[in-house]
Amino acid sequence: MKRRHFHRAFSAAATTLLLSFAAPVLAQSPVKLQFWDMIWGPTEYIDTAKSLVAQFNKANPAIQVEYRSVPWTNWYQTYLTAINAGSAPDLSTGAGYQAVQFYDLDAIRPLDDLIAEMGKEGDIKDFREGTVERLKYKGHYIALPWGLDVRIWYYRKDLLEQAKLPLPKTWPELRAAAKAVTGGGRFGLVLPGDTMGMHMVIGAALNHGGALFTSDGKPDLMNAKNLEAWQTLAGMASDGSVSPASAGASMDEARRSFMQGKSAFIYHGPGLDLQAGEAGTKIGILPPLASPRGEKATLAWVNNIMVYKQTKNPDAVKTFVKWWSKNQKPLFTQGQARQVPARISIAEDPTVKNRASSFAEATNTYWPIARGTGSPVPGIFPSLNEVEGDGFLQVLAQRIGQKRPLPAAIDEADKQFREVLAK
Structure with a gap:
């Protein structure tokens, strides 16, 4: 009897000892x-x-x-x-x-x-x-x-120096400078028909005090300040300052044109000058452009x-x-x-x-x-994905670059915009 009690006691003690070692191991298993x-x-x-x-x-x-x-x-x-x-x-x-x-x-x-x-x-x-x-x-x-x-305006120092031009500080001055540097296979800018073109379309609208939405989130593509901004871009195309290859160009091709000195201005994110290699010393940053009323804004x-x-x-x-x-x-x-x-x-x-x-x-x-794409609406909201991803603003950029009649191009964009928001 004493031996059986001893074995039971030993068994219980051993079990307790084993559990005492096992518990910390389990507790330390990493998440x-x-x-x-x-x-x-x-x-x-x-x-x-x-x-x-x-x-x-x-x-x-x-x-x-x-x-x-x-x-x-x-x-x-x-x-x-x-x-x-x-x-x-x-x-x-x-x-x-x-x-x-x-x-x-x-x-x-x-x-x-x-x-x-x-x-x-x-x-x-x-x-x-x-x-x-x-x-x-x-x-x-x-x-x-x-x-x-953040989207910022870059320029080629060498092209502006060759044309003896000061830095443009307003949209009218940008248009004039783009026209002045155009010639001999060079253009003021490339307005690609992809994401970069869309950014330029939205950024120009914001920079003129416009927006895609009203403050309560309703579509507002046709407001006067948007039309003014896109008319300025269309005017640059009419001047011959926008590369005729723009509509079919990609963001990469627009960057390459700028890096090679074949275009003078580009609307791009931070770090472009860091990627330019030897051309980096020839690239400068424009101060934020002012609209005819003095508004300044950019897309981010x-x-x-x-x-x-x-x-x-x-x-x-x-x-x-x-x-x-x-x-x-x-x-x-x-x-x-x-x-x-x-x-x-x-x-x-x-x-x-x-x-x-x-x-x-x-x-x-x-x-x-x-400012954001959804400005002046505070915060963010799901339909912004569709607005930027649907493609109607890219098409608008393409039609501006192709010198298509602007009123018809904007009407079509507005129709598609409303359809996107109605989904």
């Missing part, structure tokens, strides 16, 4: 997160992002993040397929309106708690004014800003990071998002991300700000006058 990141720069960007994730994983052994680089080709279908299959990532970066579109599909987790925490910590003040609010929809913060994509987007409802570890995701947001400076230096950081502390760092003159100008001069 695994899937982070999908779009390609925001050259190869160096992907390498730098991977390195940052590795740093986080080393410093936070209880949370292990797996990094996936997602190409822009078919990006929407990539995410939609994952959402529908129940295999969405825990978090991702994405297109400017991706979060709001997927939020309406009940796939995005609001970040109200994260924004509240960062507000209490004082960290939210480090973001550019208006950027956090821009990502608010239906009363909820649906994403956190990280990069600002707030790129962001979002969290998906399918995540099973929202607290771990918040930990990573806060860390990533504070420690992403290498993305702009080593990774050559071609945007302006949303965080003031990173944007004002000399190693970030002085990468090229375009970044400093985008930060100091252009961002303060930047």
